[in-house]
Amino acid sequence: MNETMETLEQALTEANLSKLQAIPNRKVHEFIANAIRLCKPMKVFVCNDSKMDTEYIRRTAIARGEETPLANPYQTVHFDGFHDQARDKESTVYLVPQGETLGKQLSQMEREKGLEIVKERLDGSMNNKKMVVRFFCLGPLDSPFSIPVVQITDSFYVAHSEDLLYRRGYDYFRRIPDGKEIFWMLHSSGKLIHSVSTDWKKRGVMIDYQENIVYSMNTQYAGNTIGLKKLALRLAIRKADREGWLAEHMFLMAVHGPSSRRTYFTGAYPSGCGKTSTSMVRGNTIVGDDLTYLRVMDGKVRGVNVERGIFGIIRSVTSKDDPVIWDVLHSNKPAIFSNVLVTEDEGVRWLDDGFDSPKSGINHSGEWFLGKVDREGEEIPFAHKNARYTVGLDGLSNLDDTLDDPRGVEVGAIIYGGRDKDTWVPVQQSLDWIHGVITMGASLESETTSATLGPRGVRMFQPFSNLDFISIPLGKYIQNHLDFVKDATKVPLIFSVNYFLKNKQGDFITDKLDKTVWLKWMELRVHNEVDAIETPTGFIPVYDDLKELFQCHLDKEYSREDYVLQFETRVPELLDKINRIEKIYKDTVSDAPKALFDVLEEQRSRLLDAQMRLGDCISPLKFA
Ligand code: OXD
Numbered sequence: 001m002n003e004t005m006e007t008l009e010q011a012l013t014e015a016n017l018s019k020l021q022a023i024p025n026r027k028v029h030e031f032i033a034n035a036i037r038l039c040k041p042m043k044v045f046v047c048n049d050s051k052m053d054t055e056y057i058r059r060t061a062i063a064r065g066e067e068t069p070l071a072n073p074y075q076t077v078h079f080d081g082f083h084d085q086a087r088d089k090e091s092t093v094y095l096v097p098q099g100e101t102l103g104k105q106l107s108q109m110e111r112e113k114g115l116e117i118v119k120e121r122l123d124g125s126m127n128n129k130k131m132v133v134r135f136f137c138l139g140p141l142d143s144p145f146s147i148p149v150v151q152i153t154d155s156f157y158v159a160h161s162e163d164l165l166y167r168r169g170y171d172y173f174r175r176i177p178d179g180k181e182i183f184w185m186l187h188s189s190g191k192l193i194h195s196v197s198t199d200w201k202k203r204g205v206m207i208d209y210q211e212n213i214v215y216s217m218n219t220q221y222a223g224n225t226i227g228l229k230k231l232a233l234r235l236a237i238r239k240a241d242r243e244g245w246l247a248e249h250m251f252l253m254a255v256h257g258p259s260s261r262r263t264y265f266t267g268a269y270p271s272g273c274g275k276t277s278t279s280m281v282r283g284n285t286i287v288g289d290d291l292t293y294l295r296v297m298d299g300k301v302r303g304v305n306v307e308r309g310i311f312g313i314i315r316s317v318t319s320k321d322d323p324v325i326w327d328v329l330h331s332n333k334p335a336i337f338s339n340v341l342v343t344e345d346e347g348v349r350w351l352d353d354g355f356d357s358p359k360s361g362i363n364h365s366g367e368w369f370l371g372k373v374d375r376e377g378e379e380i381p382f383a384h385k386n387a388r389y390t391v392g393l394d395g396l397s398n399l400d401d402t403l404d405d406p407r408g409v410e411v412g413a414i415i416y417g418g419r420d421k422d423t424w425v426p427v428q429q430s431l432d433w434i435h436g437v438i439t440m441g442a443s444l445e446s447e448t449t450s451a452t453l454g455p456r457g458v459r460m461f462q463p464f465s466n467l468d469f470i471s472i473p474l475g476k477y478i479q480n481h482l483d484f485v486k487d488a489t490k491v492p493l494i495f496s497v498n499y500f501l502k503n504k505q506g507d508f509i510t511d512k513l514d515k516t517v518w519l520k521w522m523e524l525r526v527h528n529e530v531d532a533i534e535t536p537t538g539f540i541p542v543y544d545d546l547k548e549l550f551q552c553h554l555d556k557e558y559s560r561e562d563y564v565l566q567f568e569t570r571v572p573e574l575l576d577k578i579n580r581i582e583k584i585y586k587d588t589v590s591d592a593p594k595a596l597f598d599v600l601e602e603q604r605s606r607l608l609d610a611q612m613r614l615g616d617c618i619s620p621l622k623f624a
């Protein structure tokens with residue numbers, strides 16, 4: 001008998017072994033056997049797609065204290081450790097084979113050295129614990145987009161979350177052909193105290209792209225541990241690079257136009273910048289809120305949601321602004337809350353939920369009371385700013401019926417948006433594909449939010465809202481975008497949006513709900529049904545069209561003064577932005593395509609020309 005079978009026979013009960021043997025792929029057996037030898041679990045549970053197995057995962061998460069039941073019997077709450085509340089960019093590294101480099105923008109380590117660290121940290125990490133083995137599929141099953149994934153974890157919370165977020169794939173694994181590329185995820189929460197990871201100083205996410213394996217260690221926060229989310233995205237970007245498609249940090253939604261026409265949009269915004277709320281805007285339907293794969297098929301750009309659920313930021317979710325999410329979170333659909341406050345009556349509260357602040361409860365710091373401070377003397381808010389909800393999309397009343405279509409949907413437009421106080425107008429269309437890729441995607445900047453560890457509100461370079469996950473040299477990634485539509489007979493439009501523009505006094509000058517109108521305007525542009533005004537940075541709406549759309553969709557009087565303020569071209573700020581972006585690419589991206597510098601230079605000269613003729617701050621009416 002070979003070593004793999006020996007390990008599996010020793011570690012697995014007969015029932016679990018036979019579940020595994022029903023999957024013929026030898027590599028699957030080897031990966032699991034290697035993980036067993038390294039992590040040394042007390043037991044192994046192989047989870048199939050049955051209700052019985054998935055229910056076992058949920059029950060065990062509760063029994064082990066990783067989740068706590070709430071008054072609503074369909075809901076639980078999970079707490080991550082006090083220092084483990086967001087994605088840890090610093091400890092996330094690519095393991096790069098000797099002689100290779102991913103460029104200055106990506107964090108990397110020599111592969112052999114990284115694997116030593118992995119071995120050291122994972123050795124015996126599942127002593128006294130049960131290992132869970134799960135099978136999933138990224139993208140719809142049996143589709144050109146499908147990627148099978150094996151997830152090994154010792155966290156039942158992780159395994160349970162994935163059940164809500166991804167398509168189950170055990171049966172799919174039984175039928176996939178032998179050579180099919182698989183992604184492999186191995187996670188251990190490490191040492192636990194009160195069910196949370198305590199060795200956070202040795203936290204790490206290591207991406208061994210040579211073997212398509214991601215290791216996640218000593219952490220529980222979903223963004224670091226749920227392999228199918230951002231960990232698999234990094235592998236998918238490499239696969240897409242090899243095969244000529246795109247793996248993106250984008251929502252996918254249908255914007256409903258006149259006569260119930262549905263036009264599909266993707267949108268890339270850094271976490272915490274309105275991505276989920278845009279995909280949920282009333283009057284439209286959602287396919288996905290976070291990850292999209294895009295391929296050119298029969299001359300058309302088509303996209304799918306990689307996931308089937310939402311791991312959303314719960315802060316500011318209110319019944320008024322987010323009625324669909326609100327309803328799901330108050331229904332009998334399964335939900336996991338994380339890092340919210342649990343009240344005495346086993347309800348949950350989150351920041352800015354529209355009610356008076358509570359005085360006490362349980363949160364990620366343990367017993368919480370008003371005025372509680374941390375070790376540095378900082379007041380601890382009653383819930384974490386990055387507190388989350390995890391739900392399946394099937395509970396949403398606005399779910400688009402194409403979610404599981406193996407061919408995906410035809411994409412009419414792509415949107416880029418960031419947290420930008422002083423440059424971009426609320427909405428504009430790029431001059432063409434290349435202009436959009438360079439001045440919108442590759443030039444995206446955004447202020448930091450609570451979704452990652454570290455200070456907030458700092459303006460950062462965030463190309464394509466994907467920088468945290470890009471796993472190939474950045475110049476190559478941009479070139480792939482430029483080339484992506486070369487065989488497309490219909491090229492999607494590219495837009496930028498900015499929901500965070502401020503006036504000189506520092507007040508926001510658009511309203512949260514205005515995105516409804518920006519979406520409807522973009523939809524009409526895709527079908528060439530409204531005019532636009534050409535400015536040095538792109539095409540902006542005509543006032544009368546917006547006025548009508550505001551009236552029709554928000555029942556709001558939209559004034560010409562608001563329009564002028566929101567859509568003025570701020571030349572010095574836009575020139576500063578070009579200088580910043582150009583410098584970053586010159587200094588840190590040695591393979592940046594020449595087109596990038598050309599397009600930025602052209603934009604600069606259009607702006608300088610306009611500045612000479614019309615001044616620093618140019619009213620949109622001057623371009624009309
Ligand atoms: C997320 C993120 O949770 O990007 O989606 O951080």
Ligand code: MN
Pocket residue numbers: 249271290
């Ligand atoms: Mn995200």
